[in-house]
Amino acid sequence: xxxxxxxxxxxxxxxxxxxxxxxxxxxxxxxxxxxxxxxxxxxxxxxxxxxxxxxxxxxxxxxxxxxxxxxxxxxxxxxxxxxxxxxxxxxxxxxxxxxxxxxxxxxxxxxxxxxxxxxxxxxxxxxxxxxxxxxxxxxxxxxxxxxxxxxxxxxxxxxxxxxxxxxxxxxxxxxxxxxxxxxxxxxxxxxxxxxxxxxxxxxxxxxx
Amino acid sequence: xxxxxxxxxxxxxxxxxxxxxxxxxxxxxxxxxxxxxxxxxxxxxxxxxxxxxxxxxxxxxxxxxxxxxxxxxxxxxxxxxxxxxxxxxxxxxxxxxxxxxxxxxxxxxxxxxxxxxxxxxxxxxxxxxxxxxxxxxxxxxxxxxxxxxxxxxxxxxxxxxxxxxxxxxxxxxxxxxxxxxxxxxxxxxxxxxxxxxxxxxxxxxxxx
Numbered sequence: 001x002x003x004x005x006x007x008x009x010x011x012x013x014x015x016x017x018x019x020x021x022x023x024x025x026x027x028x029x030x031x032x033x034x035x036x037x038x039x040x041x042x043x044x045x046x047x048x049x050x051x052x053x054x055x056x057x058x059x060x061x062x063x064x065x066x067x068x069x070x071x072x073x074x075x076x077x078x079x080x081x082x083x084x085x086x087x088x089x090x091x092x093x094x095x096x097x098x099x100x101x102x103x104x105x106x107x108x109x110x111x112x113x114x115x116x117x118x119x120x121x122x123x124x125x126x127x128x129x130x131x132x133x134x135x136x137x138x139x140x141x142x143x144x145x146x147x148x149x150x151x152x153x154x155x156x157x158x159x160x161x162x163x164x165x166x167x168x169x170x171x172x173x174x175x176x177x178x179x180x181x182x183x184x185x186x187x188x189x190x191x192x193x194x195x196x197x198x199x200x201x202x203x204x205x206x207x208x
Numbered sequence: 209x210x211x212x213x214x215x216x217x218x219x220x221x222x223x224x225x226x227x228x229x230x231x232x233x234x235x236x237x238x239x240x241x242x243x244x245x246x247x248x249x250x251x252x253x254x255x256x257x258x259x260x261x262x263x264x265x266x267x268x269x270x271x272x273x274x275x276x277x278x279x280x281x282x283x284x285x286x287x288x289x290x291x292x293x294x295x296x297x298x299x300x301x302x303x304x305x306x307x308x309x310x311x312x313x314x315x316x317x318x319x320x321x322x323x324x325x326x327x328x329x330x331x332x333x334x335x336x337x338x339x340x341x342x343x344x345x346x347x348x349x350x351x352x353x354x355x356x357x358x359x360x361x362x363x364x365x366x367x368x369x370x371x372x373x374x375x376x377x378x379x380x381x382x383x384x385x386x387x388x389x390x391x392x393x394x395x396x397x398x399x400x401x402x403x404x405x406x407x408x409x410x411x412x413x414x415x416x
Contacts, residue, residue: 070352125408126408127404127405141280144386178352179349193401196348199337200334
């Protein structure tokens with residue numbers, strides 16, 4: 001479950017990702033999370049203040065997959081019935097990427113914020129996106145002439161166990177969105193790129 | 209040169225790709241390659257015939273990177289001053305992906321078609337694209353309800369040596385295109401996705 005499998009398929013390594021039916025998982029609600037950024041302007045302001053005190057901000061986000069109708073679905077959080085995001089958040093100064101992602105997943109999706117009830121299995125880094133300035137778009141490369149990027153977002157594959165209970169804050173909605181809809185739709189460039197980042201894996205649907 | 213480097217950066221592995229200045233490479237021309245597909249209709253017809261005799265067609269294509277102005281550039285082949293493609297081609301029945309890609313790179317880019325003059329270092333698979341039917345678009349996942357895809361294209365990172373001579377057939381043009389232009393522009397979905405597929409690597413510009 002979740003290991004890297006070296007396939008007998010000639011010389012090339014073929015990574016296999018096991019995913020389980022959506023019906024294996026339970027979704028409950030919990031107390032709302034405080035949203036520190038009411039507006040995009042507030043977020044930009046907070047990013048500026050954080051950059052001034054801590055430098056380059058690193059975000060870590062999780063790609064969580066489930067199966068529905070024999071197609072991989074990505075778990076997304078919807079904020080205020082409008083924009084979508086991958087579960088995750090910003091690292092604390094000095095915090096490792098994997099520990100930070102586990103902490104963020106627990107605070108957002110576990111019953112106990114300390115996460116003692118959930119063992120998150122963080123897999124490999126799928127891709128990185130750079131934000132050259134506080135209010136600009138993100139790019140999957142460091143644009144030329146940008147010497148001091150303001151934010152780096154790293155996406156990690158997180159392997160879900162065969163079953164798990166998610167506790168979703170009441171001010172967020174969790175959705176399982178099919179990869180084809182993500183690829184075609186406008187969830188923003190980072191999420192829209194997830195199907196491509198996953199394409200090097202063979203996805204193995206586990207049936208109950 | 210080209211190895212995978214495990215970075216000391218906490219727990220996460222950070223793959224480093226070394227790339228060299230474009231000026232390190234020499235580009236010559238050689239006899240034109242026969243283009244078997246004058247039109248898209250001819251290509252679809254040939255794909256149908258191949259599928260009938262050999263089943264699922266697998267293509268392998270190379271992502272070759274060079275440095276120019278401190279930004280990674282992708283080597284693309286332009287056909288007839290119109291569309292662009294990654295160097296590569298179709299595997300022979302039973303041929304391994306890596307051997308097939310080396311053979312295709314030699315036939316398209318080496319002085320001697322047998323490729324004895326070039327040692328291609330094929331790295332990891334970056335992504336896969338599926339063609340559900342002979343004349344349809346490609347997708348970075350197997351679309352639902354498609355039981356018999358007609359073509360699978362696999363992209364591999366190919367690590368270039370510090371210097372190399374390319375012999376480009378006279379009916380093709382080779383270009384080094386910056387990643388930012390590929391990401392923004394319309395080279396088709398497969399090529400436009402390469403910057404994302406590369407984003408998990410740290411690119412190390414080697415200076416002369």
